[in-house]
Amino acid sequence: MKMSNFNESASNLTLGLIDQNTPMKASLIVTPSIVFLYVNGVMIFTLRKKAVFQEMSRYILFGHMLWVDTLSLIFSLSVYICAVCRFLIIRNICLFLLVSAKALFHVSILNLSLMSLERYVAICFPLRHAEFTSFKITHTAIVVVWVLGLIQCLSEVIIFYSFDSANTVLNSFCTRIILFRLQIYKSIDIAFTCIFFVLVSFVIIFTYASIAAVAKTAACDKLSAKKANKTVLLHLIQLGLGAMSILVGVVQEAIYLSTNYLTAINVMYFCFVVFIVFPKCLSPLIYGMRDQAFCCLFKYYFTFGKGKVKPVLIELHV
Known part of the structure; x- marks a missing residue:
């Protein structure tokens, strides 16, 4: 009885969300997302225009982050647009969107650790940096990250089709709270997230x-170490934003049952914009603009070849 009331409440909230969403609110999400999808596309194109960008580990990992964040943003927008346009989503399609979004989220988080480790090797083991971060090793690490990121999703898909394989239409917002109703899903999610x-x-x-410790020694390049520490600090901030985005699901579940529709709509909208959309939009731009060699070439392609391009000088350990 409690689960029935929960589903009814969730469905009613979805209808309220659709009716109350103004064009201004929708444009605040869709417009910047489209703009930053274009920005990410130009960045990916830029990375493919120079051989050095495809060979150095930090640019390979940066390109991987761009692809993951771009796909994650596309899936988030797809779910949002389906709700706004009142699309009836087939359960299998909803399942694909949700498990893909979760896999991309995990891969994005794990990729931060690879980027931090690359900076650590560059500063702490500069003479062996090329050996430890070779093309083959970098791509192997990315494959391992994807395997780890897919474990939870594959587990959820197996459980889903083992207990409920009916291909029915969902007349409500496509969300994990509604689709994954068994307690085992929540336990798996908490375990993997932690x-x-x-x-x-x-x-x-x-x-x-x-x-930071190596930066205090006389043998270290102070400028390179300082820039590397700022990069790792950005990774920590991005990890914090990722942790906060997890709370979105908790907030959704709480407001479904404890608040009025208008308050629930506003809270959900705020969480979606602040913790899901904008971090995916801004983080690739921040990383890209901090790299001098990449930045000037990116500006050239972003302005359709009308900008001035300086020689691409790659600092191996910055």
């Missing part, structure tokens, strides 16, 4: 402390 965040937090904090 494991990944503890692991990545440890890696980022360790690399930050190690780089």
Whole structure:
């Protein structure tokens, strides 16, 4: 009886969300998302225009982050547009959108640890940086990240089709709260989220402390170490935003049952914009603009070849 009331409440809230969404609110999400999808596309194009960008580990990992954040933004927009346009979503399609979004989220978080480790090797082991971050090793690490990121999703898909394989239409907003109703899903989600965040937090904090310690020695390039520490600090901030985005699901579940529709709509909208859409839009731009060699070439392609391009000089350890 309680689950029935929950589903009814969730469905009613969805209808309220659709009716109350003004064009201004929708444009605040869709317009910047489209703009930043274009920005990400230009960045990916830029990375493919220079051989050095495809060979160095930090640019390979940056390109991987661009692809993951772009796909994640596309899936988030797809779910949002389906709700606004009142599309009836087939359960299998909803399942694909939700597990894909979760996999991309985990891969994005794990990729931060790879980027931090690359900076750690560049500063703490400069003479062996090329050996430890070779093309083959970097791509192997990316494959491992994807395998780890897909474990939870594959587990959820197996459980889903084992217990409920009916291909019915969902007349409500496509969300994990409605589709994954069994307690085992929540337990799996909490377990994997805790494991990944503890692991990545440890890696980022360790690399930050190690780089800071090396920066105090006379043998270290102070400028390079300072820039590397700022990069790792950005990774830590992005990890924090990722942790806050997890709370969106908790907030949704709480407001479904404890608040009025208008309050619930406003809270959900705020969480979606602040913790899901904008971090995916801004983080690639921040990283890209901090790299001098990449930035000037990006500006050239972003302005359709009308900008001035300086020679691409790659600092190996910055």
